[in-house]
Amino acid sequence: MSASRKVPAPQPLRTSNAAVGKIHPVVIYPFHQTKSYEDLHQLYELVSTLAETSSIYARPITVMDRKTYNANAKSKPFLKFRANVIEPSSDILDAWCVDTCQMWYSGLGMAYERGGPNDVYWLIPGDFNYGSTVGHEVLSHLHDLPEICVELQQDVCIGEIAADHNNPKQLIDTYGTFALLYHWFPSEGREIREYTERPRSEFFAMRHSFLGEMLNRRWFAYEQTVVTLLHAVFDKKHISRFMVGHISDLPEGRESISSAMQQVDRTERVLKAIWRERHQSQPDWNKRYRMLEAKSDEVRRTAMTILENLLT
């Protein structure tokens, strides 16, 4: 491991509640294996520290898509990293997953089955540049998310990554995600924005009871953070947002129009499904749905026109 920087040791949690559960870290291994393992080494240095602090943390879980394993099954560095770094510090869950959010579902589900009523579950995405200076800063803040859930009795704490307003992901959220949220769920969309500008963040922690509710609802293969936030607002859960730093996805680069289009399409599809679920028992729901759907088409087209202008 090169230029290794020390990960801060976990500190005792501050809580007035006598019944303190454990924190369950769930690492989502990157779908595409990068050539350099530096980012993952940095991440697993943290995971190793968590595994050694069993008074606070449950045994970490690493979710690895079987397609990722199969694509790298003959790679010596990959097998060595898996055997010498991942396995000693976490239980590996090999799973067939249609998309990232299904990896979340499998990992959080496994952790939930191991957990108890006072526990908190902490999702840690693996595909970020933790090896960079800003990535290291993020690693040093990630533990705040589950701790906020424990100490302040929050149901969900979203980690926000600061990005300038021209960041492609921020543009997609501003002109796509929020535009569609305001259309399908206006009051809930406004409430969500009171907390975060990044409603699709992959950094979050959840309390046992809320995770149990979410696991037993329909879990979407994508945009599940938006779904989680919507249900948190519907059910008046305790929501927090905490800044975890500045960071960019790997690989670095601009979002393609195709990728932006896919993200906006998916958000619209998810919001439509949730709207139908919440209204289909009402009379004439389909008439209202058709009206909203027609306008949603306009919102999505406008979002794509703006994003095409900004991302090309």
Next chain:
Amino acid sequence: MNYRNQPNAHNMRSVNFVCDAPQANSVTLVGDFNNWNAHSHPMKKQPDGAWLLRPELKHGHHRYAFLVDGVLTLDPRAMGVTRNDKDQHVALIAVS
């Protein structure tokens, strides 16, 4: 006994709170740490118009807000956002 629940008198940190409100007549810091008491943590006006207070807080996460002339005001530079027990939006700070 669970060691997480033990208060640790040595685990205190001095924290800077700054509120930029040059037109205000009074600014007070309220939060979990003072039971949202409007009088216990008055801030001091600085020459540049900002208000400053440097209290010692326990290790952990705290909810807080500024009372600017009696009006609950969210810190725009806060590390996080949540709600207090009165369902008002307030800020979050981590003390480590």
